[in-house]
Amino acid sequence: MTIAALAGCADPTRTGVSGVETSSPPTTATHEPRLVDESDRPLVAFDPCLDIPDDVLVTVGYDPKSEDNADFAATHYTMLGCSYDGTAIIPGVAAYGLTVMSANFDWTIELQKVADNGDNVIPTEILGRRALRKTNHSLPESCGMSVETSYGVLIFAQVLFGKAGARVPEAQWCTGLEDTAERIVAVLDDVESRTR
Template identity: 50%
Template sequence: MNSKWARVGVIAITLLIAGCSTQSTNEPEPGTSAAVVSPARLPRHVDKSDRPHVSFDPCLDLPDATLIEAGYDPGSEENADFTPDEYTFLGCSYDTPSRLYGLNILSGNISFAEEQEKTKAYATQIDINGRRALLKFQADEPDACAISIETTYGVLIVDRSLFKGTGEPAPESEWCAGLEDTARIFERYIRKEG
């Protein structure tokens, strides 16, 4: 075999190995705000409504490294989809390694306006990386806090529960502590346009 064909073979094998990598090449560095665009694909579930398809799937579009950056264990993933005929929520649940927090990440095609109306009694409007969002917590639901982020297809909900293991609720100041930072990490992966 001459050296020209040997080089071609080495290049082909290198390209084949690189093409099989499961690590995303468009993943931002931890702590950056560079937008990442997930690949277009048919959603895992399409409802029977005329609502937009859910284009961001937290179970598929959030790399393990991003979950770890946010403090959650990718190995604890459990499906949290809610898929009636009228709308779709694709979701996954995660725990922190020490089980202090449980997190549901739900991507749905209800509109941000619907979410605002539903939560108007207890939500506060905030901003997550330039997107409109709602910080949601209720005094009668201790140890829980959620953020709904506006998307082009609907909303992304980052919903966290605190597990203290003492049987007593945590102080109210702890319910939402750090959740906006977590939402900013995940927002980087949502498409900016339809």
């Protein structure tokens, strides 16, 4: 069973350079979204594949080299996303993964989706932003978190796989996800402050 193994996201603005390439400090300019829908919704300002620093992923227990593209192309909204394999050793857990999706539908639509899915929801806040922690018994061993953004919603989905076919207890489904969301939302804060 593999969660994600391919590196699927690349900066589309980079081009091949002949000769010697010198390193330069990261730019603070905003980048063009990799996908743009046909609606009049805002552009997705935060791209998980391009904007989450490797050191943040490592700190929260994910392997940046396992990055796998998880975009969802639609004509009426945009979802940019990436998935990552977990690296920490967790008792009773054989493997785990994280998908981060950045979408340009608004909070009202996210609330309706959550209601339609029949999720068990706990309203909360992440760094002063409205957020929802979500579980669903039809999707055992997984936990989700939605965080409101200036352009839409940032969605986190964590999935765990128990050892030797045993189920991970429900009390562990969301372990670590809030800390992961806080650290990535801190990066989102910086990106949004540059795009205002």
